[in-house]
Amino acid sequence: MQIYVCLKHVPDTVAMINIVGDAGFDESVKFVMNPYDEYAVEEALKIVKQEGGEVIAVTVGKEAAASTIRYAMAMGAHRGIHIQADAQWVDSMVTSQALKKVIHADGTPDLIFTGKQSVDGEGMQTHYRLAAALDMPAVNEVTTFSIQEGKAVAEREVGGGEREMLEISLPCVVGASKGLNEPRYPKMTEIIKSKKKKIDQFNLADLGLETPAASSELLKLEEMPERGQAKMIGGSPKEMAEELVQRLREDAKVL
Amino acid sequence: MLRTGVLTEMNDNRVREANFGVIAGAREGDDEVYAFPVNGTADACKDAVQTYGVEKVVDLAVEGAELSSDPETLAKAIADAVRHFELKALLGLNSPRGRDLLARIATILDAPLALDCLKVDLGQGIVTKSHFSGKTLATLKLSGTPLICGIRPNAIRSRPDPREADILPYQASVEGAGRIRVKEVKKAESETIDLTEANIIISGGRPMNSAENFKVLHECADALGGAAVGASRAAVDAGFAPHDMQVGQTGKTVSPQLYIACGISGSIQHFAGMKTAKVIVAVNTDEEAPIFGKCDYGLVGDLFEVVLALTEVLKASS
Structure with a gap:
């Protein structure tokens, strides 16, 4: 099996985001592999262990994004493809076209995994657009996955605890959610080995992509509005409960 | 038009x-x-x-x-x-x-x-x-x-x-794609209110101490007129609540009218999932908990005592 895993290099979830200018942010914070992509890499490795084949880690990102490919390789991915971009934000339509182009030129995917969304742009659409570009079906927010009789079988939550079991024809694109597996921590020996693995380099600007029909442009980033000083309520548990209920009813009007 | x-x-x-x-x-x-x-x-x-x-x-x-x-x-x-x-x-x-x-x-x-x-x-x-x-x-x-x-x-x-x-x-003049088939829909085990659509949510953190203790929150949720019950990542990771109930960065993003956080310290990841709530109430024994800096009403005290009292007050006044 040839399994491609599409990754994004993103600011660590615990990092403070400091806004710079209208729509920029201080990029000197620690960056990591998008957390949901770890489930994608792990799942690809599990399948290749059973079925044989190779796992190829692909990313569109700045030069530093190579460390996310190295991390995937330290987890066990066999090789990597890095499409260099000059910005953290690349439109999903452009990203999906770039991924399609390099994957198409590289091999024949039996499966493509990715995280259900990036935790920075939270766009949740690149994988759907990639699937359409490659004429494959896509499923997202997958929490269990297996291959049975030549088809993919996946489960996803559809709200309120309700779950859907889906059967998908192969090849397909799968967006991984938390709970799909327990991503491994790379061992030191694997980290050392990963440094010798091959990363093919491309430049986004040199791929000759057509201008997409639609786009979204980030105009402004702002801090989420913070709340004013909290009103502290004291007293015995009963007194606190009584005052809280009164305030929620009369001041906040949410009860 | x-x-x-x-x-x-x-x-x-x-x-x-x-x-x-x-x-x-x-x-x-x-x-x-x-x-x-x-x-x-x-x-x-x-x-x-x-x-x-x-x-x-x-x-x-x-x-x-x-x-x-x-x-x-x-x-x-x-x-x-x-x-x-x-x-x-x-x-x-x-x-x-x-x-x-x-x-x-x-x-x-x-x-x-x-x-x-x-x-x-x-x-x-x-x-x-x-x-x-x-x-x-x-x-x-x-x-x-x-x-x-x-x-x-x-x-x-x-x-x-x-x-x-x-x-x-x-x-519609389209052909059936036939590439994806929903084989089965598994209903939720219990009749639960969808967290992401609930008007009121009461959530518990690590100090809930057991899955059994979440009953206290469910009783309060009922007294609140059908609120949903959520959990912090710490409570989910400790096995006290299923991942479905997790509010925060790797869980659900919610935007209720009222969010009551019980025994939740208020990590940046938890806030990521609930900071657009209209009103946030925090109950915590630690008066230095970061959540008190980012909520509307803060109550310092044992969550079990406060929640039980809250349930009684709500029942008595409804």
């Missing part, structure tokens, strides 16, 4: 409450609103949505295809109808089913897509949504047509605007 479509999600043939806010979002530009029932009948949909200003309910069919078990064919059919009725925008709930369908439709139409929007200005093509998992607010300009937006449940208040809607039968 411009026309905007709204995916209307239904459960057991009833329109889910959170859809009415989405309709309000579509009505802001005074557009004519077309509802697309998903998982329910056009008749049942019409009765509910016409109260909120919907003019047309599209009764969609594809010959030889069962739309409820093939999300790709359903998306193709809706995309076909969006073209046919010349809709300038399509909105839906940012629920798992809603955002999945919206992404499929946007892909088919080569249209711009923004999910989890808190505000939309369809006239200008400008949306406001969270970035960096709720740490920042982003304003995006969407170019291309139609605009496709998923709205965070409860982010836009519903507004009644009664009228008589028409049902428009529409036979």
Whole structure:
């Protein structure tokens, strides 16, 4: 099996985001592999262990994004493809076209995994657009996955605890959610080995992509509005409960 | 008059409450609103949505295809109808089913897509949504047509605007995709209120100490008139609550009227999932807990004592 895993290099979830200018942010914070992509890499490795084949880690990102490919390789991915971009934000339509182009030129995917969304742009659409570009079906927010009789079988939550079991024809694109597996921590020996693995380099600007029909442009980033000083309520548990209920009813009007 | 479509999600043939806010979002530009029932009948949909200003309910069919078990064919059919009725925008709930369908439709139409929007200005093509998992607010300009937006449940208040809607039968001229099949739908084990659509949520953290103790929160939730119960990542990781209940960066993003955090210290990741709640109440034994710096009402005390007292006060005064 040839399994491609599409990754994004993103600011660590615990990092403070400091806004710079209208729509920029201080990029000197620690960056990591998008957390949901770890489930994608792990799942690809599990399948290749059973079925044989190779796992190829692909990313569109700045030069530093190579460390996310190295991390995937330290987890066990066999090789990597890095499409260099000059910005953290690349439109999903452009990203999906770039991924399609390099994957198409590289091999024949039996499966493509990715995280259900990036935790920075939270766009949740690149994988759907990639699937359409490659004429494959896509499923997202997958929490269990297996291959049975030549088809993919996946489960996803559809709200309120309700779950859907889906059967998908192969090849397909799968967006991984938390709970799909327990991503491994790379061992030191694997980290050392990963440094010798091959990363093919491309430049986004040199791929000759057509201008997409639609786009979204980030105009402004702002801090989420913070709340004013909290009103502290004291007293015995009963007194606190009584005052809280009164305030929620009369001041906040949410009860 | 411009026309905007709204995916209307239904459960057991009833329109889910959170859809009415989405309709309000579509009505802001005074557009004519077309509802697309998903998982329910056009008749049942019409009765509910016409109260909120919907003019047309599209009764969609594809010959030889069962739309409820093939999300790709359903998306193709809706995309076909969006073209046919010349809709300038399509909105839906940012629920798992809603955002999945919206992404499929946007892909088919080569249209711009923004999910989890808190505000939309369809006239200008400008949306406001969270970035960096709720740490920042982003304003995006969407170019291309139609605009496709998923709205965070409860982010836009519903507004009644009664009228008589028409049902428009529409036979979509698409072929069944047949690549994805819903084999089975597993219902939730218990009748639970969907966290992401709840008006009131009471959540427990690590100090809940056991799965059994969540009963205390459920009792309080009942006394609050049917609130949903959530959990912090620490409580989920400790095995006290299922992942379905997790609020925060790797769990659910919620936007209720009232969020009561019990024994939750208030990590940046937890806040990412609930900071757009209208009112946040924190109960914690540690008066230095970061959550007291970011809530509306703070109560320092043992969560079990406070929650039990709260349940009693609510019961006594209801």
